[in-house]
Amino acid sequence: MSKHFIPLPLTNVLADGGYSASVCLGSQLAKVNLIIDTGSSTLVVHENRYQGMHDTRLQSTSLAQQVSYGVGGWFGSVVHTRFNILDVSVDDMPLALVHHEAEHSFINADGIWGMAYHSLNRSYDMSEYLTANAIAPPATYPWPFPENDQPQFPLPEFQSEASDFKQLIHGLPEQDVATAFTLMEQQGLVSNRFAFIAHRSSIHHAKANMTPESLALDPLNQGMLILGGDERLSQYFQGEFTDLKVVHDRYYNVNLLSLSLAGGAPIKLPSALEAQLSRGSSNAIIDTGASLVSLPSQAFTQVIAELSQTVPQAAKLLAPFIGDINKVTQAQSQGIAMSELNLALWPALEFHFEGAADGRASLSCPAECYWQLNSPAPGRAVFKLMGQLAGWPAQSILGLPLLNPYFVLFQRDSGEFGTVRFAAHRQKS
Known part of the structure; x- marks a missing residue:
């Protein structure tokens, strides 16, 4: 096991509560801020701070990618270049350069670092198409297709653009692209696990009219991603771990059996089969890139009904x-x-989940996590649960509100597909 931990400070100020880390790209070591997202697998960057045209290490390919998120999406070229974090570098890192995106896909960050598994990181080999259309060299960077002067689109317009691009790539050979974290592990830079620490799911505003720089100094708006992190990081957690079984290596797929108000009757969640999810999937994913917890419609409705019966004025x-x-x-x-x-x-x-060992494993989301105080301004509060996204299956997206009480260890080298371990934060003295 590698003893090399790579601790990356995180901030939630650039992505409306989502957590981003700084890395450097290319020959110019351009600093970019990337959202840490276990709900996707692609290393993707917008050409605002990192400009490929000035990168002498950039190697173009014939590959292109198109990715849709629960909200937002993009498409663009696959290139290779140098990837630096602290004193560690990977010289031939594949990444996607965005050509078109839905507005606000990255908020004020520069891109996303997808931490899930490679099967989500699909690309399309366009070499035959490029050659047939006399594009030489047959590469997707610089972008060889008809230009549109508007790189960002409102979501409905982007969906139209993305649909046109999907038609273009339909039937082309597919190729999985190696993920950034997997390449780092394969090169012996870190062990095949990482730890994630975040205390909130919305930006904390201690007072009015704070600058982004001041907000970023608030410890409540900070977190940590520790690549190669493991149980030896006891300075960050206390007590025993609760271990969830990862049942498929696409997302961090887990089986959510039920949920309940503390002390209440269980609210059953549809299984993957009942939700008609694709084979090899599950009814829930653990998603550090989601600032809310999204539940299937029926379960969400029942949670709201029970809260309304339990808490005075809750319905209002x-x-x-x-x-x-x-x-x-x-x-x-x-x-x-x-x-x-x-x-x-x-x-x-x-x-309540299927545990890594036989039996059930339970996590608790306290009210101060599913409500966020002093957000989006001092003296205001927001509720951080929502129902099922339009077009999304009956699959729970377990975002930051559930993760916030815990030191979360994504132990990819444990069991058939991995284990996600949760331990309480160590209280600061």
């Missing part, structure tokens, strides 16, 4: 946050008056 307080993604997004940007909330009245939510 929750109403702004219940609806489609546009309503949820608007509510997250406005919040409600914090003075209306008494978190002591709100029960913890308990999530």
Whole structure:
């Protein structure tokens, strides 16, 4: 086992509560801020700070990628260049350069570092198409297709552009692209595991009119990604681990058996089979790139109903946050008056999983995690659960609110597909 830990400081200021780390790319060591996302696998960068045309180490390929997220997406070229973090470098790192994207796909970050498995990192070999159209050399960078002066599109327009691109690549040979973390592990730079620490899912505003630089200095807006991290990092956690079984190596796929209000009756979740999910999938994924927890419609409705029965005025307080993604997004940007909330009245939510060992493993999401105080402004609060995304299957997206109470260890080298381990944060003295 490698003893080389690579600790990367994280901030949630650039991605509306999502956590990003700084890395350097290319011959010019261009610094870029990438969202740490276990819900995708691609290393993708927008050409704002990193400009490939000035990178003498860049090697173009005939590959292109198109990726859609729960909200947002992009398509563009696959290139290879140098990738640097702290004193560690990989000289031939594949990454995607965005040509077109849906607005706000990266918020104020420069891209995404996908930490999931390689089968999600699919590309299309366009060499035959490029040769047939007399494009020499047959490479996707610089982008060889008809230009549009608008690199960012509102979501409906982007979906149209993406649909056209999908038609172009339909039937072309597919090729998995090696993921950044896997390459680092294969080169012996780190062991095949990493730790993730984050305390919030929304930016904490201690006072009004704070600059991004001031917000980033708030410890509540900071986190840590420790590549190669393992159980020896006891300075960050306390107590025993709760171990969840990873049941497939696409996302960090887990089986969510039920959830409940603390002390309440279980709310059953549809299994992968009942949800008609693809073979080899599961009914839940662990997603550091999601700033909310998204539940299947029926389960979400039942959670809201039980909260409304348990907590005085809950129905009124929750109403702004219940609806489609546009309503949820608007509510997250406005919040409600914090003075209306008494978190002591709100029960913890308990999530019950298939454990790594035989039996059930449970995690707790306290009210201070599924509600975020002092966000999006001082004295405001936002609710961090939502229902099923349009076009998304009945698969729970277990984002930051569930992860925030824990030191989370993604132990990819344990069991058939891996184990995700949770231990309580060590309290600072």
